[in-house]
Amino acid sequence: MSPTLAGHQAGPGADELERRLGDPWDPANPLGFDRVLAADEREEMFGDGERALDGYGLNAEFVPAELGGRLTGMDRMVDVLRAVYRRDPCLGLGYGTSSFIAAVNVWTAGDAVQQLTVADLLLTNRKIACAYHELAHGNDMAGTELAARPGDDRLLLRGRKEVVTNIERADALVLFARTDPGPGSRSHSLFFLEKDTLPAGGYRYLPRFRSAGMRGVQLGGMEFRDCPVGPSSLLGPAGHGLETAVRAFQLTRTALPAMTTGLLDTGLRVTLRHVLNRRLYGRPVAELPQVRSVLVNAFADLLMCEAMARAGLRALHLLPEETSVYAPAVKFGLAQPLLEAMQQLAGVLGAEFYLRDGPHAIFQKLVRDIKPVAFAHIARAVCQATILPQLPLLARRSWRDGEPAPDALFRPGAALPPLAFERLRVSAGGRDHFAPSLAAGLTALGSPTDPQVREVARLAAGFAAELQALRAACAELNPRRLSFPAGVDANELPARYVRVLMATACFELWRHHHTTGHGFLAEPAWALAVLTRLAATGGPAPVLPPEVEGRMFAELLDRHEAGRSFGLADGSRTTAG
Known part of the structure; x- marks a missing residue:
């Protein structure tokens, strides 16, 4: 286990997080509702809140204990996150659960190297985005058009993903893409991509999408232009992305x-x-x-x-x-x-x-x-x-x-087996x-x-x-x-x-x-x-x-x-x- 994967299992819980966040109605509290609302008016993530969650190590709640995190029970994890959602739902989604949505795909289908990489990212307060959907297809994931086509010794990503939380702020992303032009449930695959491995000319960020609710959450998109990715970036077997x-x-x-x-x-x-x-x-x-x-x-x-x-x-x-x-x-x-x-x-x-x-x-x-x-x-x-x-x-x-x-x-309180x-x-x-x-x-x-x-x-x-x-x-x-x-x-x-x-x-x-x-x-x-x-x-x-x-x-x-x-x-x- 790497040093960044140690020391989180016996961490604090919801009561300790509430204590750190303090009285939300206290106007002198830098983490109170007045500051939350000011960030919302600016349509920004609540920066002081994010730093407080860094100090608590919130991302450890999403990492299984065997990988150095605190995810021993889903009900415990949710109790901790409720403390954040009670304060500022934008922090709950924009800081935390957007990474959780991405990470569970890696815990479900990733290999040992991918799982260790994601655990290390999360336990060092970094973010992962999950790019499933496209505006043209909504919840119809089988209609996904972003494609990963064979290149020389790599796959080439072409297409776009939109309305993705933290896609520009994240260090890595889980990406759902078409790997077979034919119909059927085996036509799509998932990829785990660390963004610093992608060539600068292979993608561009799309303008931010503004929203009426969750205004501080950073919703954006990426367009890929024959962006090369290695076969090792596949998350699980090819064609099993939808499953x-x-x-x-x-x-x-x-x-x-x-x-x-x-x-x-x-x-x-x-x-x-x-x-x-x-x-x-x-x-x-x-x-x-x-x-x-x-x-x-x-x-x-x-x-x-x-x-x-x-x-x-x-x-x-x-x-x-x-x-x-x-x-x-x-x-x-x-x-x-x-x-x-x-x-x-x-x-x-x-x-x-x-x-x-x-x-x-x-x-x-x-x-x-x-x-x-x-x-x-x-x-x-x-x-x-x-x-x-x-x-x-x-x-x-x-x-x-x-x-x-x-x-x-x-x-x-009854004991639970590991996930x-x-x-x-x-x-x-x-x-x-x-x-x-x-x-x-x-x-x-x-x-x-x-x-x-x-x-x-x-x-x-x-x-x-x-x-x-x-x-x-x-x-x-x-x-x-x-x-x-x-x-x-x-x-x-x-x-x-x-x-x-x-x-x-x-x-x-x-x-x-x-x-x-x-x-x-x-x-x-x-x-x-x-x-x-x-x-x-x-x-x-x-x-x-x-x-x-x-x-x-x-x-x-x-x-x-x-x-x-x-x-x-x-x-x-x-x-x-």
Whole structure:
């Protein structure tokens, strides 16, 4: 192991990073919201923030422990990145996760030399860009035109990539290119290129693309002009680029939406600060029933999204052969509630939500920065189209009397095996241990006597019945006739399946806390709130029982006053109280 690959494994975590970043509302803090907003107004990356993340060694979170990094658990990595996303999503993407998106392709298919090179780059605070897409083809990677054609003893790159994060600032890039003019899944390959090995005349940078959200993120492009690259730059076998990317997507489709919950955490905190300090009709706005309901619903949605994300992240370790269906489910399932919750909070803030100055100015930035959760990297519609063809086989093989997932999928803090990138598959092949866990969990819960616990069980049983209804609807479908877009009824099936998974994640997380732990997450109130909201998806927002709403609001206030996260990591400090 080289010197740069040593000494990172036992590094700090989210709490230490929050301590280093300090109180974001403190105007004297050089890493606070005032400085974040000033950089956003200039459409620049937040330089002091980047230097602070250099000092923390954030890139080590993306490097597997065996290569000298701190990537031992995907859920731990996301907890750390949420601390960044709560502060400045541009730092989260522009400093960190853009390199993560590139690196997972190398961990998935790279040889030992490539992996050591990428680890060394990241552990010395350098960046890697990932150039998948082209504007003319969007999410249709099979339509990629940038080509790598045979030269004398090298390949010649010709074409362009656009809207790539950090393509000019990065020291290296992972590049998706056509290596065969014919159609089919073996026509494209991935390359790992260190930019200092490319001849100066072989490429040029394209003008920067400006964006409404994530304004500090540097989006650009490169045009290649018969740029020579050696055969050793191939990442994995020639013709396997699409397969490698699809497998690597399973990590990024899960992790990036999971990090985005940090924006809702801060948005909820901004709104709560506002309603606690403002008076209307002679009393604090926070005492108005409609306002309390919006805040509690946003809190429930945050817990719901993080429960689903945590299960998906842990599945990458425990059920990697199945995550081709869980990863798009996380992306599909989180995007809409996160966006809708922020819009509801904006309604509570009123005119305050779009002000670019003052104590709540960070909110308008978050509203803009959260939008890409629905389309960036891969769109929700693509996730839907990825899930749909897999449903018939899942229904026939796993949903009747399927074996449940190991308890560690839902049990916080349970040990995880190392990531096994070689076990990731393009298709789950009908394997699903996640969804059948709901019925097994209900059996384990038994016959509760507490009225609220009985209501939790009743709601969960409704989702167990929904899985069996889905089994009947999907078992007879022909997967070959389910290419996107399918019929309206068929296109609704992935959404129904995702809701079952989300209900399972929430119920099982609550059950493990309820039977073995204590504290708020062991109480039935939050499980009642999230399951009630999931059951009402597609209709008007449900009215929660007064005792449930009251308990949720009291917890929200307690965490706010203590400066603790509003998410599942309720013991961690955000320095944002």
